[in-house]
Structure formats: C-alpha cells, structure tokens
Amino acid sequence: MKRQTNELPDHLHDRYELVYIHQGKGVFFIDNAWYEKKQGDLFIIPGNTIHHSLPHNEDPIVSSALYFAPTLLAMDPIDDSYRSLLCFDLARQKGIYRIELTEPLRVVAETALEQIHTELKEHRLGYHEAVKLLSCQLLLQINRHVQSVRRREDPLEPGVGPLWMRQVLRDIDEHPEHENSLARLADKANVSAPHFSRVFRQLTTMNLTQYVNAKRIIRAKELLIRTDQKITDIAEQCGYETVTHFHRVFKALTGVTPHKYRQNQSRI
Template sequence: MVISSETHTVSYGEEEGEFYYHRIHRTKPFERNNHYHGTYEIYYLVSGERHYFIKEKLYSIRAGDLVLINKFDVHKTSGHGDPEHERIVINFSDSFLGKGHPLLASGLLGMFNQDRPLLRLTVPEQTIIMQILNKMADEIRERSASYEHMLQVLLTELLIKTYRLTHSASLPANVSMNPLHQKITDVVKFIHAHYADKITLQGLSETFYISPFYLSRIFKEITGFTIINYLNLTRIREAQRLLTDTDLKIVDIAESIGFESLTHFDRTFKKIMNMTASQYRKFNSVP
C-alpha cells in the first residue's frame, strides 16, 4: 500500500491481480496508452474532465461519471481541457469474490458487457458511490482484522448499487463527433468485423479514402496502437475465447482468426499474453 498526501494517492494490489484500488489527484497532463487486462474495471472520475476511448468509441467524461470496462476491452484515458483531475480505479478478477460469485445475483457481471460503459450520475447517486469508495480506502489505510473480507463485501455492495444504476442513470455522454475520431472509430469497427480476413494498411487506406501515412499516424495517435498491433490484439482476444470455450485444435484456431501460419500465431500469442496458447488453454480449462 502507498499513501501520499502530496498527490492524494491510495493504492492497493495489482491491476492484473485479484483486487486493485487506486485513487490519485493529478495536476499535470497525464495520458495512458491504450491497454487491456484480464480483470473487470470500475473507473470513477471524482473531479475534472477526461476523454475515454473504450473499444471503438470515444467518450467525454466529467466529474461524477462512472465507467464500466469489461475484461480484455481495450481502453485509454487522455486529457480534456484542464489537466487537473482526480479519479478512482478498481480492478477485480473473477476469483476475488469467490468461486461462482456466491454473493452476487445471477448475471450481475453482465453489466460489464453492455454497450453502455458510461453512467452519468446525479448528485445523490454520486454520494452513494463515493461512500462505498471511501469506505474501501479506509479499510486499505487501517488494515483492521479481516479487512480483505470487508473489501469483498464493499465491492459486492458497489456492484449491486451500480447494477441498479444501469437501469436508472442518465444516458452516456455523446460520442465525440470529431471527424478524425469518427474516421478511426470506423476503422476500428472494420477491424473488429473483418479480423479473420487479410487486412493491410494499403487496403484500409483504399477503403476509407485516406493516405496510408496519415491513417497510420492518426490511428496510433488516437488509439495508442499501430494498426498491425491492434489487428493482432483483436485476433488474440478471439483466440482466447476459442481456447477457453471450444475444443478446436490450436492450428485451426490460428487459421480461423486470420494467421497464415501457426508459427506466426504462436509468436504473436506469446508476445501479447506472456504464455503459449497451449499454456493459456491449460490454465483456463474448466476442471
């Protein structure tokens, strides 16, 4: 745990671990490259304004907004106006609340898979959420007996309150209509729909009527990825699903998601996941 009064930081756990809590107040420009992780994420903006790129859309978020990000969804925050802002991030794994989530109502985590990642909360709703988040910070600071169990209880309460808000909170902020962002959104959607096909920078350039150089530059600028890296990431995410949910041979999975050789697939999978496809299947197989 790290606590710094200078930056108002409360930090606990690891982003890819079972439970992670991080609160920070920043006064200088901050931008994190596009990334994804195998944990669920809850992002709450305490103050300030930010841009948030999630999967294929860019959102403008303001103080009091709550963002839900599913496992393996690509996302990135960046500045919007005054760089000063304060935010709280929580990540948690499937295993943190116990096998089968005994404390959770059936289907509760499905809210992370909805096409509505941003909730705009009223002041009373913000108060409810902040009370829970502050209690978590208190538990982390004090580390009283069974504090980890209390974090589980508080996370469960947060999830239930948030689930209720998905049915009552305001609609998400409008997606940015900046023509450049819209163009990249269309490119990302195209990659999601055609990742199994042969996709090249030249082909995308011709499809979207934009020069290869300019497309490559603005895609990296907005998403944080090169086009080939984003394409490979999309393909590997689908490979993860097929490795977990099907009995397809690895060579057949590689071919079905657009890799021309098993060697290239193996090399790409290991680079992104830090393990081989066979290891991933073994670790994620149901006993």
C-alpha cells in the first residue's frame, strides 16, 4: 500500500496522464485547484503537474489511468494544424484539467481504454504499436472535442477549498522562489499557523514545505531543459540558498541529480 507521505515523487513525474472516472465520487487536487470527480469525467494531466486524489469514503472512485512519455506520441505532424498532445498543451496553458465527456465520447474513451488494457495484458505481436495507435486515436477524439468546446470553465469549483487557501496556492505558483514560510503565509491568510497547516495538508495531502519544494523543482526542470544557465544560477532562481540543498531536494523528488536530468532530457 502506498502511503500519502510517499506519493509526492510518483506524482511529480515527466509522464503525461489521462484519468477516466468510471464511477464513484471524490476530489482531485491538480496544480493549485480542486476538482469534483464524478462518472464520465476525464482528467488531462501534463507531466510535472502536482496532483493527488482525495477519495470519497462512502462512494470510492473506480478509474482508469493511462500513463505515457510525451515523446512516444509527440511525432512530427504532416502539417502544422494538429498535434496529438494538443489537449495537454491547452490544459497547461489554461490551467483546466477536467473535461466532462459527452455520452458518445464516453463510449469512445471506455472502448479505447479497454482495448489498450487487453493489448498490454495479452502481449500479442505488435502490441506496443497497437497501444500507440489506440492512444493516438483516443487523443484525436479528445482534441476534437476540446477544440469544439473552447470555453473557459472556472477550475476552482464552488465549495472545494476556502478562498484564502486558493489565494495562497496562486501566490506560491507565481513566486515559488519567495520565502514561503508557514508563519508568513498564515499571517497573510489571517488564520492561525496550526489551522493553516491542518487545512493545507487536508486539502493537498502535503505539508507546506513539500508543496513549495515541488513547485520549485517543477520550475527548475523547465530551466534545465529550456536554458543553458548554470545549475548554481538555477538553484538561486528557484529559491535555494545553497546548491547543495537544491541538489538534495531535486534528487529526492526526481531520483536523479539536476546535471543528470539535463543530460537525459538533451538525449531525448
């Protein structure tokens, strides 16, 4: 059994993820917002996005999750009008990770996920290629649906999380490098430190230090991939006073050193 205290490294990964809800109720904490989960919902989660499931004790969730490396499906398009990962790009840009599927699309998703499961289970000739093709077909239908809707929904759904907590998470998102101490944030939220700590862990399944470190490492990953800055400079930009501390936290959350991570991504 995986304990919540051990979930963070597994939920701060480079893999992309589709989560389809077959039945049950619960809450999904993704990035900095809470989403009510219900039958027929599809969650689109790009890599390096903090996410935790908060189940409903009386009506537990039954779901299917599809994980994959983005390079598996990020093929060069024939033209510039389509990319398989379009829905993930839009989810990250807009900060909206939940789609309520129409009934026809629910049938498509359930059928595709069942076929993928069968291929992975039976290991027949060409099953890797079959899984790839099925995934691309599913993403094509999702992308068409997302493009047809093109409407903004408020990801901070009513009744999930107090307003002061939402503002705290937005502040940390914008400036994870700042000195985000429990005392300072609790004072800013106008609540006591014990109450802040209790509600924060209840709603995110993490303590404040874990959350801030996760957001800092997400930013560090982006800088390591997209720039040629020195690791010492990246450590400072992400709020770490010493490169030793940065190395320790980075390896704890990713399993590799910042230098090794940059090397691996360069090869990809």
